[in-house]
Amino acid sequence: MxxxxxxxxxxxxxxxxxxxxxxxxxxxxxxxxxxxxxxxxxxxxxxxxxxxxxxxxxxxxxxxxxxxxxxxxxxxxxxxxxxxxxxxxxxxxxxxxxxxxxxxxxxxxxxxxxxxxxxxxxxxxxxxxxxxxxxxxxxxxxxxxxxxxxxxxxxxxxxxxxxxxxxxxKPSFACLASRIPYNHKITQQKLQMVEKSEEFISQLGFKQFRVRHHGEIARIELPQSDILKFIESDSSNKACKYLKSLGFNYVTIDLLGYRTGSMNEVL
CATH class of the missing domain: 3.40.50.620 (HUPs)
Structure with a gap:
């Protein structure tokens, strides 16, 4: 059909x-x-x-x-x-x-x-x-x-x-709570960190991505086709500096790339 x-x-x-x-x-x-x-x-x-x-x-x-x-x-x-x-x-x-x-x-x-x-x-x-x-x-x-x-x-x-x-x-979007690993408490502070992080990366010119909140670690998911661009354009350094200013101690890129429902992979 x-x-x-x-x-x-x-x-x-x-x-x-x-x-x-x-x-x-x-x-x-x-x-x-x-x-x-x-x-x-x-x-x-x-x-x-x-x-x-x-x-x-x-x-x-x-x-x-x-x-x-x-x-x-x-x-x-x-x-x-x-x-x-x-x-x-x-x-x-x-x-x-x-x-x-x-x-x-x-x-x-x-x-x-x-x-x-x-x-x-x-x-x-x-x-x-x-x-x-x-x-x-x-x-x-x-x-x-x-x-x-x-x-x-x-x-x-x-x-x-x-x-x-x-x-x-328009890029796919899910509620901000989906950025927090299961069984880790959801707080407004964590969600605000995610929202500000994703807003910043969007301003760098990237459309489809996620910033997952793992305590002191921010895990950025980008389409694999965007990962090299993110690194070579110096966007990674800019994002690292900004995300650390929000309270993250470490900023990482997920080598598997962006995928919806990645938090469900542990279930």
Whole structure:
């Protein structure tokens, strides 16, 4: 089945809904879903963006700007603290407890707006990784229209480009908590160190990468094709100096390169 055919399935599924709340992070998947939903359901769509300390200010800003651009109703759910012990302790099931709490609050917002359907941007590729948060979505009755239509990440990018959605080539992003090894406590200080580190490396001209926080060690994951460029352009020295100013004692480059879910490799 082609991506175009899957897009038609997605549109047909959405057209059967009276209204829809989209959990909108501003990433590739949720931006595509929100755009298609707005096209199909018009004013009967609400976007909800979660603003918590596990999200970057840049992501929140871009979400607000895009929602305004396509003229969709938009609410920012501000969560000052995530007071979930399992999340703070960073257990392997962390994402389950976090998703359960956040989507429970999104449900409340939807109820206030008399919206009965809630969707997230999970795609079919998410089934191949360790995603405990998907269990929480299922328990709460959250829809995943992209997954149900069988859309892969690459197909979503291709269709986004075809539809002139600006996030078609946006680097993949995950919540900042994914940069902390399991069973190492999550703190705002650690997350801020990661956010500032990644912001700096982005300013050096690199797009897809991660900075993993291993206590006194920062482990930088870059696509293998970028590793030599990072070293030879002197970016490594600049990054080392800056990351050490944030509190890291050692700055390393992972020779295996960038890959999503690398923290799951120890499970």
């Amino acid at each position: 082609t991506a175009i055919e899957k897009l038609e399935i997605l549109k047909n599924n959405l057209s059967k809904l009276k209204n829809l709340t989209v959990a909108f992070s501003g990433g590739v998947d949720s931006t595509f879903l929100l755009t298609v939903a707005k096209d199909v359901l018009n004013e009967n769509v609400l976007a909800v963006t979660v603003n918590a300390f596990v999200h970057t200010n840049k992501e929140i800003k871009e979400s607000i700007e895009y929602a305004n651009k396509i003229d969709v109703k938009h609410t920012v759910l501000n969560i000052k603290d995530i007071n979930i012990q399992e999340f703070i302790d960073n257990v392997p099931q962390r994402c389950y407890f976090c998703k359960k709490e956040i989507f429970t609050q999104i449900i409340k917002i939807s109820n206030k707006n008399k919206i009965i359907n809630i969707a997230d941007g999970s795609n079919i590729d998410d089934l191949s990784d360790f995603r405990p948060g998907m269990k929480a979505l299922k328990e709460l009755g959250i829809m995943s229209p992209l997954k149900e239509a069988g859309l892969t990440k690459q197909e979503i990018r291709d269709l986004s480009k075809m539809l002139d959605i600006p996030t078609w080539n």
